[in-house]
Amino acid sequence: MSVAGEEDVEDAELQELCRNFGVEEVYEGLLAKKVTMEILKNADLMDIEAFLPSDATRVIFKSHWRKWKAALPDSLNPEECMRECLVHC
Helix, strand or coil: CCCHHHHHHHHHHHHHHHHHHCCHHHHHHHHHCCCCHHHHHHCCHHHHHHHCCCCHHHHHHHHHHHHHHHCCCHHHCHHHHHHHHHHHC
16 A cells, blocks of 8 residues: 555655656657556556547657666566566476
């Protein structure tokens, strides 16, 4: 369970990410759908399409999100973790 202060930090990080992506207008919509930074880290392309309206901002967001997610350490990428587990188990 999150503490109110943690949610504020998470919200600030999400807002900053949207600002960095150049689509600050999607921030409120993501909050309304309870999207957090952790969810974005674990989301796939279909999730992103479900989170955002079908317009130019979604295209811009997806482009930046792909690059951002690719730059995350592999340990945060659950799909990669599952593939590795299946290979080694």
